[in-house]
Structure formats: C-alpha cells, structure tokens
Amino acid sequence: xxxxxxxxxxxxxxxxxxxxxxxxxxxxxxxxxxxxxxxxxxxxxxxxxxxxxxxxxxxxxxxxxxxxxxxxxxxxxxxxxxxxxxxxxxxxxxxxxxxxxxxxxxxxxxxxxxxxxxxxxxxxxxxxxxxxxxxxxxxxxxxxxxxxxxxxxxxxxxxxxxxxxxxxxxxxxxxxxxxxxxxxxxxxxxxxxxxxxxxxxxxxxxxxxxxxxxxxxxxxxxxxxxxxxxxxxxxxxxxxxxxxxxxxxxxxxxxxxxxxxxxxx
Amino acid sequence: xxxxxxxxxxxxxxxxxxxxxxxxxxxxxxxxxxxxxxxxxxxxxxxxxxxxxxxxxxxxxxxxxxxxxxxxxxxxxxxxxxxxxxxxxxxxxxxxx
Numbered sequence: 243x244x245x246x247x248x249x250x251x252x253x254x255x256x257x258x259x260x261x262x263x264x265x266x267x268x269x270x271x272x273x274x275x276x277x278x279x280x281x282x283x284x285x286x287x288x289x290x291x292x293x294x295x296x297x298x299x300x301x302x303x304x305x306x307x308x309x310x311x312x313x314x315x316x317x318x319x320x321x322x323x324x325x326x327x328x329x330x331x332x333x334x335x336x337x338x339x340x341x342x343x344x345x346x347x348x349x350x351x352x353x354x355x356x357x358x359x360x361x362x363x364x365x366x367x368x369x370x371x372x373x374x375x376x377x378x379x380x381x382x383x384x385x386x387x388x389x390x391x392x393x394x395x396x397x398x399x400x401x402x403x404x405x406x407x408x409x410x411x412x413x414x415x416x417x418x419x420x421x422x423x424x425x426x427x428x429x430x431x432x433x434x435x436x437x438x439x440x441x442x443x444x445x446x447x448x449x450x451x452x453x454x455x456x457x458x459x460x461x462x463x464x465x466x467x468x469x470x471x472x473x474x475x476x477x478x479x480x481x482x483x484x485x486x487x488x489x490x491x492x493x494x495x496x497x498x499x500x501x502x503x504x505x506x507x
Numbered sequence: 508x509x510x511x512x513x514x515x516x517x518x519x520x521x522x523x524x525x526x527x528x529x530x531x532x533x534x535x536x537x538x539x540x541x542x543x544x545x546x547x548x549x550x551x552x553x554x555x556x557x558x559x560x561x562x563x564x565x566x567x568x569x570x571x572x573x574x575x576x577x578x579x580x581x582x583x584x585x586x587x588x589x590x591x592x593x594x595x596x597x598x599x600x601x602x603x604x
Binding site: 297315316333336360364371372374375 | 550551552553554555557558559560562574575576581
C-alpha cells in the first residue's frame with residue numbers, strides 16, 4: 243500500500259482551451275500527461291468561472307470524486323463527496339464548474355491515453371454502446387462511530403468483476419481491515435485522519451492498494467476517519483480494463499495535446 | 508441541461524418488454540422522466556443526446572431522433588434510440604427493458 247497526502251503532491255498548472263480555462267492539478271500518483279501502465283491519480287481544480295469539460299471518454303476505467311465546491315456532471319448535481327465510475331470508452335459529462343468552484347479527484351489503475359470528445363468518438367465505444375456509468379454520494383456530515391468502532395457500507399455492491407464503491411467509517415482510534423482489492427483499489431480520506439507510522443494521513447490523502455496486495459490494515463486518528471473505497475474491476479477481455487495490455491499506446495497525450503499549455507515545469 | 512423538448516411534441520405510451528410495465532409519456536416530459544415516475548431508473552449522463560449512455564434497443568414503434576450520437580443508417584433502421592431526448596411518433600413504443 244502507498245499513501246500520499248495532498249500536501250505532498252506535485253502541482254501542475256495548465257491553460258486548457260475549448261472552454262476549460264486555467265486548471266491546477268495536484269498529482270498524487272503518476273506523471274501528469276505521461277501515458278504508461280502505472281496507476282495515475284490527480285486532483286483537478288477548475289479555476290476559471292464557467293469552466294466546462296465537454297462530454298468525452300477515456301481509454302481506461304476511471305473513478306472521479308468531487309471533493310470541493312459544486313457543479314454538475316452530466317445532468318447530475320456534483321457536490322462533495324460525490325463519486326462517479328465510468329468504464330473505459332464510456333462517455334460522460336459535461337462537467338460544469340459551479341459558483342463555488344469545483345475540485346475533483348481523477349483516479350485510474352493505468353494512466354489515461356487521451357480525451358476523446360463525443361459524439362465524434364462514438365466509434366470507439368464497444369459495439370457502439372457505452373459501458374457502466376454509475377454515481378453515488380457520501381454524506382460527510384454523518385457522525386462517525388464511537389471510539390474503537392467501525393462500520394462498512396456499500397454504495398455500489400460488488401459486481402461480478404469486483405467493481406465496488408464502499409464507505410468505511412472509523413471511530414476515534416478504531417482499527418479495521420479494508421477490503422480485498424479486486425483490480426486494485428484507492429481509498430480517499432474524506433474526513434478525519436488515518437494514522438501512518440508516526441504521522442497522520444489527513445483529509446484528502448489518497449491510498450493505493452494494488453491488485454494482489456492484501457487488504458490494508460487501517461487505523462484512525464483521535465478524530466476518527468471517513469474513507470471512500472473505490473474498487474476497480476479485475477482485468478478482463480473488456481476493452482480498456484487490463485493495464486498490462488496498454489503498453490503499446492502512443493507516448494504522448496492524445497486528442498487534446500495541442501489545446502494544453504503547461505504553465506509550470 | 509441545455510436540451511429542451513421541441514414544441515409540438517406529442518404524448519405516447521411506452522411498454523417495457525422484459526418486465527411488462529408501461530407508462531404514458533406526456534408531451535412535456537422525456538422518456539427518462541416518465542420511466543423515473545414509475546420507479547424505472549435509466550442510466551444517463553448528459554441528458555442532452557450527446558454521450559450515448561441511455562442508448563436502448565427499440566422493439567416496436569416509429570421514432571423521432573433528437574440525439575447527436577446515432578449514424579444516419581442507425582436512424583433509418585429505427586431499432587435503437589437515446590431515451591433522454593428522442594421520442595416516438597407512433598402512439599405506442601416498445602423498448603427492450
């Protein structure tokens with residue numbers, strides 16, 4: 243298991259055309275726009291009022307979690323803490339920044355190879371049909387359990403291939419085992435903090451559990467912890483589900499590369 | 508949401524072949540909204556006819572497409588539709604749901 247605090251992330255600033263504007267990215271895992279088979283997770287901060295990401299798709303399975311501000315994804319309100327999962331080659335959006343701003347985590351088990359806009363990209367869909375596109379919301383204001391106690395709730399019950407979304411609530415100083423990772427798993431600290439060694443993993447820390455690793459052993463700090471568990475599907479013959487088959491993709495970001503202007507190294 | 512139901516839209520009935528359920532789609536509502544009213548939730552995203560999330564197989568009925576997803580040949584075949592924006596021009600529409 244690897245863990246990264248928001249304060250330890252790398253800041254990447256870009257100006258993106260096509261209605262998106264200025265974006266501050268916080269890279270937790272992976273190397274920004276690099277296309278490889280390693281896990282990739284970053285926080286997207288839409289800085290420009292009225293920012294809009296048009297309906298699009300990616301070539302990898304992906305979770306996205308709204309963690310600050312407000313807005314919408316497609317026709318659905320998107321407020322903290324809302325989570326969306328889309329299979330590879332499944333279009334979603336548009337994502338629209340609300341008047342409070344909008345920040346969301348993008349989470350993948352392999353780096354995305356591009357951003358393909360709809361409807362032009364429909365030919366990339368499997369048999370012209372979309373895959374799974376599910377949303378769920380966690381209420382971050384719900385009280386945590388008493389000291390030492392834990393609860394587990396599935397927002398999306400495990401699918402046959404392991405896809406699942408769960409919430410773990412740990413009371414102050416509580417300990418528990420996480421879920422066995424299927425195709426890999428991320429845990430986002432939505433409230434409170436976890437204990438790691440001599441330090442803490444505060445809110446907006448992100449933990450990565452790779453496929454084949456044991457379920458993580460978790461320990462809450464004195465204020466407890468609210469964890470969102472995002473469980474990826476196991477690799478299969480489904481297009482875009484198996485990171486080990488993605489090594490032959492182009493070495494540069496596809497489709498929107500000429501619309502992006504990096505503003506820092 | 509920027510899409511709106513076109514003026515002059517007419518009401519029709521939707522039947523769900525797998526469950527036998529049916530409902531009326533009023534002139535001022537979409538098929539997605541009508542199905543939600545009877546507790547049938549259709550997977551959607553954009554609800555503007557762009558993303559294709561709600562593409563559904565049509566078993567019977569004449570269609571009026573308002574999406575930007577389907578090809579000309581798919582429109583002509585009339586066996587698939589986007590439930591968020593498209594409508595029936597026949598009084599009865601049967602879906603593979």
